[in-house]
Amino acid sequence: MAAAASVGSPTHARAGRWTGGYAGSGKTQLGRIIASHTHWPLLDKDSTTRAVVEAALEAIGSSPHDRDSELYKTVVRPAEYVALMTAVLENIECGSSVVATAPFITELADPAWCEEARDRVEAAGGRMEVVWVRCDADSMRRYIRYRGAARDAAKLADWDGYIAGVDLDYAPVVDHQIVENNAALRSLQEQGEKLLARVIADE
Numbered sequence: 001m002a003a004a005a006s007v008g009s010p011t012h013a014r015a016g017r018w019t020g021g022y023a024g025s026g027k028t029q030l031g032r033i034i035a036s037h038t039h040w041p042l043l044d045k046d047s048t049t050r051a052v053v054e055a056a057l058e059a060i061g062s063s064p065h066d067r068d069s070e071l072y073k074t075v076v077r078p079a080e081y082v083a084l085m086t087a088v089l090e091n092i093e094c095g096s097s098v099v100a101t102a103p104f105i106t107e108l109a110d111p112a113w114c115e116e117a118r119d120r121v122e123a124a125g126g127r128m129e130v131v132w133v134r135c136d137a138d139s140m141r142r143y144i145r146y147r148g149a150a151r152d153a154a155k156l157a158d159w160d161g162y163i164a165g166v167d168l169d170y171a172p173v174v175d176h177q178i179v180e181n182n183a184a185l186r187s188l189q190e191q192g193e194k195l196l197a198r199v200i201a202d203e
Helices: 027-038 045-059 070-093 111-123 137-147 150-157 159-164 188-202
Strands: 014-020 042-044 098-101 126-134 177-180
Touching: 014 027, 014 070, 027 042, 027 098, 027 126, 027 188, 042 045, 042 070, 045 070, 070 098, 070 111, 111 126, 137 150, 137 159, 150 159, 177 188
Parallel strands: 014 098, 014 126, 042 098, 126 177
Antiparallel strands: none
């Protein structure tokens, strides 16, 4: 999430901008662009929870890099999002706007989850904003290969199978902004700065 208010501003509601997208879409990079310009806290799901997730997976006899099994998806993954949401809300309650980056694929397709998230953010004194980063398949594969993360090994080993399950036209079920990230369009840096300019103008 990224907020559209000055950090700690007493006159504007703090905002959290959920920045979501598929693996390799550029969502974390966009979050960093926004955070670096605003100095708002950046909460990335992987950076925030990875060490605990890997330890938990090993403790239950799974690979620390597992991100595809039903065990991960039904037990570990939900806990990651609870931890991320808790950190977001704590920042908003303390008067800070926040940039939170994670896939949010399941969450932003679920009206009930979105409604609960919005209610909790508003109860903490903020507002919920959503940005979805779209990326073409070739660019995603290139970004994933470049970062060389062990958790992506299964995706790359069966890329055709993986990409067949990716909805390249995905859109969240709530109000949102779309950022298109592929080589044929403006750079992500430029789009991030334009997005931020609109946020500031709205204030």
